[in-house]
Every structure is written in structure tokens, then in C-alpha cells.
Amino acid sequence: MEMSISNTPALHQVEDPTWSCVDFISDLHLSAQSPETLQALESYLFKTPAQAVFILGDLLEVWIGDDSLDHEAFSVERSCLHMIQEAGLRTPIFFMPGNRDFLIGERFFAESGMRALHDPCVLKTQGKRILLSHGDALCTTDVDYQNFRQQVRSESWQIQFLSMPFDDRLSMALQLRAQSQEKQAMMQPGEHADLDHKACLGELLKHQCELMIHGHTHRPKRHELDSSHAREVLSDWDATSLPPRAQVLRLENTRLQRLDLL
Numbered sequence: 001m002e003m004s005i006s007n008t009p010a011l012h013q014v015e016d017p018t019w020s021c022v023d024f025i026s027d028l029h030l031s032a033q034s035p036e037t038l039q040a041l042e043s044y045l046f047k048t049p050a051q052a053v054f055i056l057g058d059l060l061e062v063w064i065g066d067d068s069l070d071h072e073a074f075s076v077e078r079s080c081l082h083m084i085q086e087a088g089l090r091t092p093i094f095f096m097p098g099n100r101d102f103l104i105g106e107r108f109f110a111e112s113g114m115r116a117l118h119d120p121c122v123l124k125t126q127g128k129r130i131l132l133s134h135g136d137a138l139c140t141t142d143v144d145y146q147n148f149r150q151q152v153r154s155e156s157w158q159i160q161f162l163s164m165p166f167d168d169r170l171s172m173a174l175q176l177r178a179q180s181q182e183k184q185a186m187m188q189p190g191e192h193a194d195l196d197h198k199a200c201l202g203e204l205l206k207h208q209c210e211l212m213i214h215g216h217t218h219r220p221k222r223h224e225l226d227s228s229h230a231r232e233v234l235s236d237w238d239a240t241s242l243p244p245r246a247q248v249l250r251l252e253n254t255r256l257q258r259l260d261l262l
């Protein structure tokens with residue numbers, strides 16, 4: 001079987017001195033259960049004034065390999081890919097895989113036209129150096145999760161997983177998701193994993209950045225890490241929640257603002 005694990009070269013740095021407006025979004029968790037959120041993404045992508053859109057992970061709720069594009073169960077994800085391909089003709093779209101969709105591979109990138117970002121990636125724009133990340137790798141105090149992450153991000157695990165029959169992969173993914181939802185539901189507020197303060201500061205210093213933008217935790221907020229370093233957390237999207245969530249973090253002429261689209 002043809003493996004789809006990514007040989008797509010992922011960018012460690014993106015730089016464009018001509019961009020005066022760039023958008024950041026993450027955690028849309030698109031699936032057949034969320035056509036309204038897909039619709040919100042489509043109308044946003046076709047009218048944003050941004051010169052580049054950065055999707056920082058978890059665009060899709062579940063991804064078990066690019067051959068899913070040929071299965072009826074993933075027709076919504078396929079239409080998402082086609083919509084992004086069309087929108088990308090108007091505005092370049094960059095994508096960094098998250099913990100849900102890290103198995104997005106070469107074929108998905110090629111057909112969607114999205115450019116792959118390494119996690120983390122440095123964006124140089126408007127005189128700033130901004131560190132982009134999904135965020136899960138910096139939840140360093142959750143040792144169980146980091147062990148799991150290391151396993152599923154290894155080439156050997158991915159080769160083995162992708163060689164399994166489609167239906168087996170699908171049931172395994174749904175089982176993992178159910179376990180994770182069960183674990184989340186049993187947690188008290190404040191118990192949910194968050195990015196480690198020291199780990200974030202360390203990454204920022206290492207990459208000579210003052211600001212990090214990330215998703216993953218679904219807790220949109222700006223955190224000051226010290227007098228000159230901060231992180232901005234993106235919101236997740238859910239067009240059917242009350243109130244609906246579809247937020248964009250926009251950097252326009254060096255100013256950051258949060259825009260609620262719905």
C-alpha cells in the first residue's frame with residue numbers, strides 16, 4: 001500500500017514583508033456533524049481581507065489517512081478540501097497539523113493547495129517575529145499525553161497504523177476519541193491540561209520571538225509570560241453553540257484584534 005505519511009516539506013519559517021494583514025484560526029474540528037461550522041469557514045475564507053490565513057491545527061475532528069478522501073464517511077472533509085483549494089486561489093492558506101489531524105499527508109496538502117507548516121514555525125511579518133504552534137507539545141506536565149504523542153508521531157507507528165484496513169483505523173480512532181471525551185468529562189474545571197508557562201517561555205527565547213500564537217486548549221486569552229513575552233490562545237469554532245464560536249485573531253498593521261464572525 002502507498003503510504004501517505006508526510007514527505008511534504010513543512011516550513012520552519014514564513015516571511016513576507018508585503019503582508020499588512022494576516023489571520024490566525026484553529027480548532028474548527030470539522031466533521032459530518034458540523035456542516036454549519038464548515039459553512040462559516042467558507043464564507044469567512046471567501047471574504048477575509050487578510051493576505052494570508054494560518055490554520056494552526058485541528059481543522060478536522062478526525063483524520064485517519066489521506067485515503068479517507070475516497071470514502072463516503074469523509075465526504076464532508078473532502079468538500080472542505082475542495083473549498084479550501086478554491087479559497088486558496090484568492091488567499092494563501094497555511095496549515096499546521098494538530099493532535100486530531102496530524103495524519104493529513106501529501107495528497108491532502110497537494111489537493112487542497114495548503115502549505116504545510118512545521119510545529120513550531122516562526123512567522124516574520126510587520127516587523128515582528130511570531131512563534132506559531134498548535135500547542136499540545138507544550139502541555140509538558142501531562143506526561144501520559146506526551147508519551148502518547150511521541151508514539152503516534154513516530155514514523156514507525158504511522159506506517160503501521162496506515163497499513164491497517166480503513167474500517168479498523170476508523171473504529172480505533174473513534175474509540176480513542178470516546179476515551180478522550182470520557183476523560184475530559186470527568187475532569188473538574190481548572191484540571192484541564194494547559195501549556196506549561198516555563199516551556200512556552202523557553203520556546204520563545206529559543207526562537208527569539210516575543211509572542212506565541214497557538215490553539216488546542218480552546219481557552220481564548222492573552223497570557224503575559226513576563227514583561228516582554230506573551231502567548232495568545234485561539235478560540236475553537238462551533239457555529240451551533242450558544243453563542244456561536246467562530247473567532248479570528250487578526251494582525252493588521254502591527255495591531256492584534258479578535259473578531260467574532262458569528
Ligand SMILES: [Mn+2]
Pocket residue numbers: 057058098099100134136215216217
Ligand atoms: Mn488540539
